[in-house]
Each structure stands twice: as structure tokens, then as C-alpha cells.
Amino acid sequence: MDELLETEFDTVAAWTEAAVAELGQDHAIPAACRGSGRPSDLAWLADGLELTDGDRFLDAGSGLGGPTAWLVTEFGWRWQGPVLLAEPMKLAAAASVRLFGHPAVAAWTENLPLPDESVDAAWALGVLDTLDDKREVLTELHRVLRPGARLGLLVLVARGEHANDLESNSFPTDVELHRDLTACGFRVVDRIDTAALADAPPEWTTRADAVEEVVARDHRSEEAWRQAEQQTETLTRLLDEREVVSVLLRTARV
Numbered sequence: 001m002d003e004l005l006e007t008e009f010d011t012v013a014a015w016t017e018a019a020v021a022e023l024g025q026d027h028a029i030p031a032a033c034r035g036s037g038r039p040s041d042l043a044w045l046a047d048g049l050e051l052t053d054g055d056r057f058l059d060a061g062s063g064l065g066g067p068t069a070w071l072v073t074e075f076g077w078r079w080q081g082p083v084l085l086a087e088p089m090k091l092a093a094a095a096s097v098r099l100f101g102h103p104a105v106a107a108w109t110e111n112l113p114l115p116d117e118s119v120d121a122a123w124a125l126g127v128l129d130t131l132d133d134k135r136e137v138l139t140e141l142h143r144v145l146r147p148g149a150r151l152g153l154l155v156l157v158a159r160g161e162h163a164n165d166l167e168s169n170s171f172p173t174d175v176e177l178h179r180d181l182t183a184c185g186f187r188v189v190d191r192i193d194t195a196a197l198a199d200a201p202p203e204w205t206t207r208a209d210a211v212e213e214v215v216a217r218d219h220r221s222e223e224a225w226r227q228a229e230q231q232t233e234t235l236t237r238l239l240d241e242r243e244v245v246s247v248l249l250r251t252a253r254v
């Protein structure tokens, strides 16, 4: 397994779970939304999923499971149905089950243990830009989604020349992303840059920061923490300089 991927998404996930245990369950959702960010992004995507009661929902590349926990909590009045989280990092997948109690499978999205057309709606947040071959994952998502199903995406796209400074990521351009989606049988229904949406509420940021501080307190002397921190710093710089931009897409499986 790619060591950088493991450090960034597995080791840090386990540390995050421990920090939440210390600080309290009200810190779990903000801390476990790694890469998907804020309630405004999740709400915009959730609105586009067109969920109705009984719909089967898949979170592909679910990390620590914060976004699905947010969806179940905030959209419970509009939709109730089975959820499945699929996350290749085993520690992260297991931690998500302990944190939120939703079923999770340790699986790469290129190879999902699900029958054809067995999912009514899905999202993949911050996943595509970590992959060299986006089409492999999109093809597999197309296989498991039923025709007409909605797929929500959060993707970091390259807008500047230095966007691909980050070794662990492969940011597509807007054009490449649209080509990949079309080639794999997805129609883009709507899209928005996350910069157009509201910032996270202060209590969300405060809780996420508090968890990060506990993780830093306990692990800052470790090489894995330094590696993960460097990744975060580079990504933050790329986002600040708008070399990379965070985009949300509502798509439909053709």
C-alpha cells in the first residue's frame, strides 16, 4: 500500500478517533469530515442526491465517516434508508464504525463488493483527486449505481500551473474531469465552486481544531505526523493561491 496514503488517511484516522474519545462525541462529525469540509458543501451535495425513503446510499472513499454521519443526522427528516461506507484504509473504516455505528467495508472503490445497480445514490468526497486513474473508479461506481441514480462529488481541480506539486494527489483540470465523467456514463447536472458557499460555523471549526490540537500534542514528535502535516500545509498553500480549487458536482448515472 502507498505509504503516504496510509500515513495521511489511516494513521491520522486512528489518532483522530482517540482524540474524539478524549474530547467528546460532539467533536466526532467535524473531526471526521476529512477533505469534505463543511456543512454548506455537504448540504449542497445532499440536496442534489434526490434521496427518497428506502434509498440505498453509498459513501465511496468514506474515510472516518463524518460526511455520512452528517447526512443521516441532518437529512433524517427527509430520508431514511440503508447506508454503506466503503473505505480502503482498514483503520479508518473500523474507526468510522466505532464512531458512528454505520456499516463500513474495507474496499477500494475500483472493486466494490456490491451487485450491479444495487445503489440508489452515492457520494465520493475528496477521493477522485487522490487517484491517477479516475475512470477505473467512475466505471465501478457506474456499475453499482442504478440508472438515473445521483452521484455527488467533491473534487479538487487544478486551475494553476503548479497544481500538481503535491506528490500524493493528481488533480484533474475541469475539462479532464468532465471528459472522465462523460466517458464513464455520468451526466453533470450542476456544479459549484465551494468558495461560493458559506464558511463552516464557528463551533464546527473550533471542534475540528481542538481535535487537531490533541493529535498534535500526542504525535508531533513522530515522522508520520510530520509527513501528514507537510501534506496539509502544501494543500492549504495550493488552495490559498487558487492553484487548486474545490468543486462540487451533482451528477446522474446515465
Ligand SMILES: C[S@@+](CC[C@H](N)C(=O)[O-])C[C@H]1O[C@@H](n2cnc3c(N)ncnc32)[C@H](O)[C@@H]1O
Residues within 6 Å of the ligand: 009, 032, 033, 034, 035, 036, 037, 060, 061, 062, 063, 064, 065, 066, 067, 086, 087, 088, 089, 092, 107, 108, 109, 110, 124, 125, 126, 127, 130, 131, 137
Ligand atoms: C481526502 S480523504 C476524504 C475522506 C472522506 N470522503 C471525507 O470527505 O471525509 C480521501 C479518502 O479517499 C480514500 N481513497 C484513496 N484511494 C481510494 C480508492 N481507490 N478507492 C476508495 N477510496 C480511496 C482515502 O483512503 C481517504 O479516506
